[in-house]
Amino acid sequence: MKMEQWTRAIIGTFVLISVGLGYFYHRYWYFFTAFIGINLLQSAFTKWCLLEDILEKFGVDKKC
Numbered sequence: 001m002k003m004e005q006w007t008r009a010i011i012g013t014f015v016l017i018s019v020g021l022g023y024f025y026h027r028y029w030y031f032f033t034a035f036i037g038i039n040l041l042q043s044a045f046t047k048w049c050l051l052e053d054i055l056e057k058f059g060v061d062k063k064c
Helices: 003-024 027-046 050-057
Strands: none
Touching: 003 027, 003 050
16 A cells, blocks of 8 residues: 555544444544644645654555
């Protein structure tokens, strides 16, 4: 898998987990969902994503 695929998979997993935790355990977990959304929004404007930097250090290929 390439960088974009890893990023989408990890972010999607985080969103699903945080929504589930918010529904079943405590509503404050929804703040984690909001945090993920804010990071996605800022990365759209700044073209910088921390997760991509982390994945790059693990050796994930950036492009095809």
